[in-house]
Amino acid sequence: MALSLALPVASPPDVGGRRVAGAVARLAPEEPGRPGATERAGSGEQVGMGDDELDVAAAYRLHGRDLFGFAVNATQDRHLAEECVQDTFTRAWQARARFDPARGSLRTWLFAIARNVVVDHVRARRRRPLRAVGDDELARVPDETDQPERLDAHMTLLWALAQISEPQRRVVVAVRLEGLTYEQLAERDGVPVPTLRTRMFHALRALRAILEEEEGDA
Amino acid sequence: MSTADERRDELVAAAVTDDLDDAERAELDALRASDPRVQAEIDELRAVSDRLGALAPGPGASAWRDDEPSPALAGAVLASTEGSGSARPSARPSARPSAPRRRLGMVAAAVALVAVGAGGALGVQQLVSDDTAEDDLAVQGPPGTLGAVEPVAFAADDDPADVDAALVAHTWGTEAVLDVEGLPPGQVYDVVFLDADGTEVSAGAFLGSAVEIHCSVNAAILREDVRVLRIQLPDGTVVRSAELPAVAT
Numbered sequence: 001m002a003l004s005l006a007l008p009v010a011s012p013p014d015v016g017g018r019r020v021a022g023a024v025a026r027l028a029p030e031e032p033g034r035p036g037a038t039e040r041a042g043s044g045e046q047v048g049m050g051d052d053e054l055d056v057a058a059a060y061r062l063h064g065r066d067l068f069g070f071a072v073n074a075t076q077d078r079h080l081a082e083e084c085v086q087d088t089f090t091r092a093w094q095a096r097a098r099f100d101p102a103r104g105s106l107r108t109w110l111f112a113i114a115r116n117v118v119v120d121h122v123r124a125r126r127r128r129p130l131r132a133v134g135d136d137e138l139a140r141v142p143d144e145t146d147q148p149e150r151l152d153a154h155m156t157l158l159w160a161l162a163q164i165s166e167p168q169r170r171v172v173v174a175v176r177l178e179g180l181t182y183e184q185l186a187e188r189d190g191v192p193v194p195t196l197r198t199r200m201f202h203a204l205r206a207l208r209a210i211l212e213e214e215e216g217d218a
Numbered sequence: 219m220s221t222a223d224e225r226r227d228e229l230v231a232a233a234v235t236d237d238l239d240d241a242e243r244a245e246l247d248a249l250r251a252s253d254p255r256v257q258a259e260i261d262e263l264r265a266v267s268d269r270l271g272a273l274a275p276g277p278g279a280s281a282w283r284d285d286e287p288s289p290a291l292a293g294a295v296l297a298s299t300e301g302s303g304s305a306r307p308s309a310r311p312s313a314r315p316s317a318p319r320r321r322l323g324m325v326a327a328a329v330a331l332v333a334v335g336a337g338g339a340l341g342v343q344q345l346v347s348d349d350t351a352e353d354d355l356a357v358q359g360p361p362g363t364l365g366a367v368e369p370v371a372f373a374a375d376d377d378p379a380d381v382d383a384a385l386v387a388h389t390w391g392t393e394a395v396l397d398v399e400g401l402p403p404g405q406v407y408d409v410v411f412l413d414a415d416g417t418e419v420s421a422g423a424f425l426g427s428a429v430e431i432h433c434s435v436n437a438a439i440l441r442e443d444v445r446v447l448r449i450q451l452p453d454g455t456v457v458r459s460a461e462l463p464a465v466a467t
Contacts, residue, residue: 056299057390060292068287076283082291086298093299157273161282169282175235176267177274177281182237194228201231204263211266 054096054106056089063107064089067114070162074118074155075125084121088114107163108213115159122151160210168203171196230256234263289422289436292390362387362441362465367395370447372458381449381458387441387465394421394447395434401426407457409435412446419444441465 067088071081091113092099099109161169170189174180175196182193189196229246232238238246250256275281359366370383379400386393394409401407405426410418422435442465449458 055389056296057292057388060295061390064292064295065287068285068291069283072285073283078285078288081285082287082294085287085291086294089295090298153269153272157270161270161273172270173282176270179274182232182235194224197228197231197237198224200235201227201263204231204234204266207270208262208266211269 054093054099056093059092059106059110060089063110066107066162067110070111070114070159071118073158073162075122077125080121080125084114084117087117087121091117111159111163115155118159119151119155122155156211156214160207160214163210164203164206168199168206171199172203172207175200226256230260230263233260234267290434293388293393293434293436296388296390360466361385361463364389368441370394370460370462372460375458377457379457383447383458383460385441385444385447385462388436391436391438392421392441392444393434393436395432396424396449397430397432398424398426399430401457403428406452408450408452410448410450411437411439411444412448413439413443414445418448442467 064085068081068085071084071088072078075081075084088110092110095113099106161172164172171185174185174188175182180188182196185191185196186193226249229238229242229249232242233246246256273281361368364387366387368385368387370385372381372383379398381399381401382397384395386395392411394411396409398407403426406423407426408423409421411421412418419437419439421437424431424433424435444462445464447460447462448456450456
């Protein structure tokens with residue numbers, strides 16, 4: 001799998017038999033999500049774009065938090081993560097003429113840039129002898145000097161997880177990754193089990209769409 | 219989506235994550251019998267779920283950090299994308315800056331304190347000074363002008379502490395740039411904006427310090443809606459307050 005993603009992004013994925021924009025497919029019907037996540041590729045109504053110009057302030061407001069979420073989980077370093085987000089918007093600004101809203105949402109495009117930026121930063125940090133994060137945190141970021149494919153797979157999963165809605169991600173993280181039962185999560189978050197299961201369903205479908213789209217581009 | 223569809227989705231998710239009880243398993247079997255796509259979907263989603271297992275942390279550890287970006291990051295992003303909108307005057311590079319320079323720009327715009335001598339961070343006096351030759355400070359205009367620096371006049375106070383402030387209007391909100399000297403070290407100070415109704419909108423907080431500090435805080439309220447800038451203690455005791463001129467519409 002290639003680490004570099006082609007820009008601009010490819011066509012939206014096919015989800016559940018419907019041809020839809022990637023970001024739209026990542027939302028459960030009962031969860032409208034943040035405004036930025038509802039962009040529809042090809043609609044000409046790209047939030048964060050105005051008069052064919054990238055509105056960085058609007059784009060940051062809508063997607064900055066999720067981009068930071070990806071970066072901080074990928075690097076395990078807040079300062080480095082903020083630098084990655086800043087670099088992402090810098091690269092987006094520099095490449096704004098190449099963004100084609102007919103081919104994908106601004107959100108998807110920014111996440112594609114962010115992935116390349118984060119991988120670059122993680123590799124650069126690996127080359128430096130002095131590391132700013134604790135051993136325990138660093139151990140959670142695979143070292144590609146041993147297994148490059150592990151770093152790639154790790155980044156891909158975090159990247160996909162960062163793109164789904166927060167309620168969906170909470171269920172996946174709690175139940176699938178941290179081993180809570182739906183009942184335990186329902187008690188913790190005050191959300192009924194059927195709702196949590198439905199969120200898990202839509203989360204997994206969204207993740208499948210994101211991963212398939214990414215692997216189709218690679 | 220119909221209730222039947224929701225129930226189907228729920229059962230599929232429960233099957234993928236091995237959470238079915240006996241009655242639900244029988245219900246799912248019936249669904250499978252009537253719709254072969256159910257099993258296909260379970261298989262597809264289980265493959266995704268299996269892949270996610272690579273992210274599982276050790277026992278008791280958290281698998282996902284929900285950290286929030288610092289309030290300063292928005293300003294740093296704008297500053298690093300020249301011409302994209304209203305950039306913080308002190309942090310706009312002319313070309314893609316080096317990593318240390320970018321970090322400094324973020325620090326300059328941060329809620330966190332920047333001690334004198336750290337270098338590069340422009341304080342209020344520098345921002346409003348007529349002697350400054352920085353091209354960055356070219357944006358001028360009446361209150362509410364995007365990117366322009368607007369000096370703030372606090373009401374007279376007997377407190378010997380020296381507090382200067384300026385505002386910068388942005389498309390995403392309002393930034394307050396502060397120079398502070400003489401406030402007790404370690405004391406928390408909240409910076410709030412008040413709108414026409416007197417509703418407080420927090421812009422952040424800072425700590426008093428033994429050295430002069432320069433900091434910048436941001437709030438998600440447009441300059442045209444801000445009527446008062448206030449620095450206050452956490453219990454609401456006002457330390458400094460300034461009535462702000464109305465923005466011409």
